[in-house]
Amino acid sequence: MTLLSTAGLTRKFAGLVAVDGVDMAVEVGSVHAVIGPNGAGKTTLFNLISGLVEPTSGSIDFNGNDISRLPVHARAGLGMARSFQNIRIFSAMTVLENVLTGLHSTITAGVGAIVLRLPGFHRAEKTAVERARMALELVGLSSKSELLAGALPYGDQRRLEIARAMAAHPRLLLLDEPAAGMNPAETSSLAALVRRIRDAGTTVLLVEHDMGFVMDISDAVTVLNFGRRIFHGPPGAIRQEPAVIEAYLGKKMAARLAARKDGQKAIAP
Amino acid sequence: MLSQQLVNGVLLGATYALFALGFTLMFGVLRVINLTYGFYFSAGAFIALFATRQWGFSIWLALPLAAIGSGLIAVLLDWLLLTRLRAKGAPELASLMVTLGAVLALYSAMTLLFGPDIRRLPPDVIGADALVFAGIRVTQAQFLVVGTTAVLVLALVALMRGTRLGVGIRAMAERPDAAELMGIDTARLAALVSFLSGFLAGAGGVLIGLNFNAIQPYMGEQMMLRGFVVIIVGGLGDLRGALIAGLLLGVIEVLTAGYLDSGLKEAVAFAILVAVLWTRPSGLFGQAVLRRA
Numbered sequence: 191m192t193l194l195s196t197a198g199l200t201r202k203f204a205g206l207v208a209v210d211g212v213d214m215a216v217e218v219g220s221v222h223a224v225i226g227p228n229g230a231g232k233t234t235l236f237n238l239i240s241g242l243v244e245p246t247s248g249s250i251d252f253n254g255n256d257i258s259r260l261p262v263h264a265r266a267g268l269g270m271a272r273s274f275q276n277i278r279i280f281s282a283m284t285v286l287e288n289v290l291t292g293l294h295s296t297i298t299a300g301v302g303a304i305v306l307r308l309p310g311f312h313r314a315e316k317t318a319v320e321r322a323r324m325a326l327e328l329v330g331l332s333s334k335s336e337l338l339a340g341a342l343p344y345g346d347q348r349r350l351e352i353a354r355a356m357a358a359h360p361r362l363l364l365l366d367e368p369a370a371g372m373n374p375a376e377t378s379s380l381a382a383l384v385r386r387i388r389d390a391g392t393t394v395l396l397v398e399h400d401m402g403f404v405m406d407i408s409d410a411v412t413v414l415n416f417g418r419r420i421f422h423g424p425p426g427a428i429r430q431e432p433a434v435i436e437a438y439l440g441k442k443m444a445a446r447l448a449a450r451k452d453g454q455k456a457i458a459p
Numbered sequence: 460m461l462s463q464q465l466v467n468g469v470l471l472g473a474t475y476a477l478f479a480l481g482f483t484l485m486f487g488v489l490r491v492i493n494l495t496y497g498f499y500f501s502a503g504a505f506i507a508l509f510a511t512r513q514w515g516f517s518i519w520l521a522l523p524l525a526a527i528g529s530g531l532i533a534v535l536l537d538w539l540l541l542t543r544l545r546a547k548g549a550p551e552l553a554s555l556m557v558t559l560g561a562v563l564a565l566y567s568a569m570t571l572l573f574g575p576d577i578r579r580l581p582p583d584v585i586g587a588d589a590l591v592f593a594g595i596r597v598t599q600a601q602f603l604v605v606g607t608t609a610v611l612v613l614a615l616v617a618l619m620r621g622t623r624l625g626v627g628i629r630a631m632a633e634r635p636d637a638a639e640l641m642g643i644d645t646a647r648l649a650a651l652v653s654f655l656s657g658f659l660a661g662a663g664g665v666l667i668g669l670n671f672n673a674i675q676p677y678m679g680e681q682m683m684l685r686g687f688v689v690i691i692v693g694g695l696g697d698l699r700g701a702l703i704a705g706l707l708l709g710v711i712e713v714l715t716a717g718y719l720d721s722g723l724k725e726a727v728a729f730a731i732l733v734a735v736l737w738t739r740p741s742g743l744f745g746q747a748v749l750r751r752a
Contacts, residue, residue, distance in 0.1 A: 261639075262639040262640055263643055280634060280637070283630070287626050291643065294623055294642055295642035318623055
């Protein structure tokens with residue numbers, strides 16, 4: 191079953207085609223990676239899906255709804271959450287308060303009930319705090335819930351962004367270069383976290399440069415180059431795809447590599 | 460004598476604080492210096508004037524009615540004047556000029572409609588007896604000022620602290636784009652914040668009209684000068700700072716009038732503003748942020 195699909199998705203910026211007719215399908219319950227060389231259009235694709243950028247043409251379908259023109263907050267309301275490449279936490283609020291922002295769309299009480307702190311509001315607010323604590327537990331930040339978010343070390347801020355995105359149990363989690371700036375130990379614990387998120391029922395779509403990380407956790411990979419999709423399939427098949435090797439290494443290197451492979455084959459009995 | 464002056468100063472300051480709270484809230488969250496803010500103060504006073512004089516409402520009905528009415532006017536004006544500018548990401552100067560033009564037009568229209576006479580609420584809307592305690596006289600009207608300010612400040616703090624709605628407002632103040640991605644409808648919250656600030660300004664207008672002969676169309680304009688002093692001294696977007704600075708300004712003005720000369724009130728207020736900006740450019744209480752609410 192497909193959770194998210196794009197059809198002919200295109201975005202032009204003043205003559206530059208950042209995303210060019212991309213068709214992509216993300217399966218429910220999978221970890222799906224989008225990779226490609228710098229400037230391939232990965233971040234624009236992410237911004238199109240989360241609504242920060244409007245498509246020039248083409249459409250995006252999420253869980254059976256056409257969301258191409260929906261405002262950003264409404265997409266979040268449908269069960270889509272994201273983290274950023276450059277961290278965007280609310281640094282002047284506590285860790286717990288940051289996660290609570292992710293539960294804003296679940297507020298049902300009116301302003302009057304909130305100011306007067308009526309009993310029904312209290313219960314809802316308590317439930318929200320419990321859910322926020324569960325999200326912090328998921329990423330391993332429970333012990334730091336009362337600290338100011340801006341005071342956390344880098345790796346923890348990344349985890350906090352994920353907790354904030356996970357608080358409302360989204361159907362789809364978008365992670366923009368989650369492993370950027372992490373050391374190998376942090377990266378492998380991040381991989382474990384992504385697996386836990388998938389196993390808890392949230393589909394994960396991520397953009398990442400760290401190929402080891404991508405190969406390790408992805409169920410499917412889409413490769414972009416110059417805004418176009420040049421590959422779509424399981425991670426194991428990438429190495430055999432000439433277009434991908436060419437995109438990463440350049441034509442000359444790809445040809446030399448291919449020649450060497452042929453040579454090896456010729457020698458082999 | 461001094462203690463009576465201090466009490467009067469605190470009462471005047473409470474009104475300044477109420478007015479400045481809405482101003483600093485609006486600036487802190489919406490990040491726009493909206494000069495129509497003073498108009499909500501005038502609007503609140505005039506709504507209460509009509510409610511009491513024409514319709515014979517009691518102050519208990521007129522005060523909330525005026526506050527709600529001013530809140531709705533604030534939502535309407537923000538939507539009318541600033542939505543387009545916000546959508547285009549226009550520079551701050553554009554919104555400053557648009558709201559300056561609009562507020563001058565509004566004051567003129569109001570003068571045309573109601574005339575420039577100075578009025579006050581009918582004195583009998585509230586009992587005339589005063590409580591005398593240790594030689595200090597506090598009238599019922601003055602009690603109403605302090606009581607209203609205290610209730611509204613506590614309600615605002617209750618909202619901003621620890622509720623998801625308040626957390627959402629603070630998130631929007633810090634990073635509107637990220638807030639939107641968290642599912643926060645920032646356009647709706649902007650309307651709510653406009654309403655709350657108009658509500659506070661309107662209530663302030665009624666309270667001033669209750670205690671002084673002060674109701675006239677341009678009353679908001681005069682209040683804006685003090686509003687600027689208070690929110691800058693308190694730190695832009697700092698609710699606690701606005702509260703403290705508002706009270707201080709009231710006390711300083713009353714003491715200046717009492718011991719120096721009432722003509723010097725404003726001079727002293729602005730001398731303080733300049734002195735604070737020279738020494739602490741981001742306000743008395745340091746880093747100015749609504750986020751810290």
